[in-house]
Amino acid sequence: MATRSGSGREGTRVAQPEHALEVDYSEVEGRTYGCIDNCALCCLCQPELLPDEERSFRQDPVRREGVADRHISQEVTGAAIKLRGAHGSCYFLRDRRCQIYDSRxxxxxxxxxxxFVGWRVQPxxxxxxRGVGLPGEDLKVLSESILRGLGERKLSDEAREAGKVxxxxVRNTRxxxxxxxxxxxxxxxxxxExxxxxxxxxxxxxxxxxHGRTRQNAPPADIAKLARRAEPEADVTARALIDGTELFDLPDLSLLPIYIDDKLTWxxxxxxxxxxxGYVLSEDGSTSESSRTDPADVDxxxxxxxGKEAFRAYMRTVNSRDCFLGHAAYLCDTDGYEYNFAQVYLGAIANNALDLWWRSSFLALLAGKExxxxxxxREGVVFFDMDLLDLPTIGAFI
Ligand code: SF4
Ligand code: SF4
Structure with missing residues (x-):
């Protein structure tokens, strides 16, 4: 996946023998999660295998049957676990139970x-x-344990590489x-906001x-003023419709966004x-049609x-994510640094806000809400966040 770096919110200094590695726990601090029995949404995301895991899987007569040489995403290099029926769940899922739980x-x-590793580490x-927010495991404690498992050397090496990117x-924007x-x-x-x-x-x-014109290193208040004073020329409704339909216009079912509803139906x-x-997806990759919607009916x-406060709260989370900042940096880079970074960043937030608004409205329409x-x-966020975390970025998820 991708990476990035910069400065931003407060982080925690973790004692290290050579240099301090900054870890920002702010997103997970004070949050808990309880895994929901019979959910298995995460078993629909094709698991990548680390090099050591691939070796161990290939040496095991049962687990080697589930190893795929390639991930469905071309951006992911290295081995992964097969999907059932090419676009169903992970090969090892049966009746929503992991068959290799202890060695997953x-x-x-x-x-x-x-x-995410950028200029610092950020879980x-x-x-x-859907388990996030339920009583159960402390997400900061879980994050600390994941980081310990990865080891400081790996984290430092990754952070060094991402820091260079x-x-x-920054040099290119200057x-x-x-x-x-x-x-x-x-x-x-x-x-x-x-x-x-x-x-x-x-x-x-x-x-x-x-179309904005922003001078380099402008103060935040000036940037916000320029954005507020722009002529409202962009047709938000038309863009939402185009983005919303393009989202589902993919030939391969394994690449389509997945939504798990409150009954745990995929x-x-x-x-x-x-x-x-709309289709209900089964573990073996089979589908049964469940809805038909004219995109033009989605207002x-x-x-x-x-609802407004919940939306704002989610956008605050997006704004604090280093991977999203890296996504805007990635866009800047692919555009050949044509635009000021403030314009690219705010445009990226606005585009994603529009996507979330459209998806939330789409699901609400299906549920007969006005x-x-x-x-x-919240349903929109459940449908959306996995895709947001998957946006191309500079830096790396590890
Ligand atoms: S998506 Fe969350 S709640 Fe569902 S099985 Fe995975 S960890 Fe548990
Ligand atoms: S290995 Fe187990 S936990 Fe991991 S995705 Fe497959 S079924 Fe789910």
Missing amino acids: PHFCRSFPINV NANLSC FADF ATWGAQSFSSVRAAARAL DDFVDELGLSRILTYAE RIFKLVGNEIL LLPFTPS QLGAEEV
Whole structure:
């Protein structure tokens, strides 16, 4: 996967013999999780195998049957576990029980924690896991245990490599007069919090992202002012419709976003002709049709006050994630550093806010709801967060 670095929120210094490795536990601090029996959503994500695990799996007469030479994602190099029926669950899942539980890979043991290494280490909680927030294991304690298992040497080596990538990124933005400090773009996004839950606000930010003019190292208040003053030229409704339908327009079922509903049914959606077909997915990869939706019927639904607050809270989490900052850096890089980093960063947040708003509205429509309360936004986040954590970024998840 990817990596990145920068500065931003407070982190914790972990005592190290050679140099201090910064770990930011802020996302997992004070959060618990309880694994839900019969959920197994994480067993739909093809587990990667670390080199040592691959050796051990290949030497075992039972486990070697489940090893795939390639991951379904071309970006993932190295071995992984096969999927059942090419797009079903992990090869080792039967009746939503892991058949190799005691020797399951690091990937499975870490879930729902994703450890991102950029200029520092930051454990993220995968909010597609419905167990996050339930009483149970302390996610900070789990994160600490995962980091101990990875070992300081590996973490330091990864952080050193990722640090170089981020340093290159910063140099490139300075050379093209588009640099902004990471703390500035995050502060600007915090100042625009209300605009991410408002069509007009989103339109202004998206227009600013494409046409704004920002001077290098502008103060956060100036960046936010420029975004708010932009003409609202971007057609938010049209973009949401295009993004929403493109999301499901993939030929391979294994690449479609997965949603686990509150009854623990696994659902996938696919664009077929002019309709979005919903399917219930089974472990063996078989599907049965469950819904048909005309994408044009999906309006961006209004928020209730609690829905708005839930949405804002999630966007704050996105804004604090180093992997998301790395995603914006990745976009800057692929655009050839054409735009100021503040524009790219705020544009990326606005695009993802729009995606989440559309997905929440889509699920709410299927459930016959007309407004987005906290519950509907939470369903949107369950559907969305796994994909957000999978966005291309500079830096690496390990
Ligand atoms: S997604 Fe979360 S709740 Fe579901 S099985 Fe995995 S860890 Fe447990
Ligand atoms: S190895 Fe076990 S825990 Fe891991 S994805 Fe497969 S079935 Fe799930």
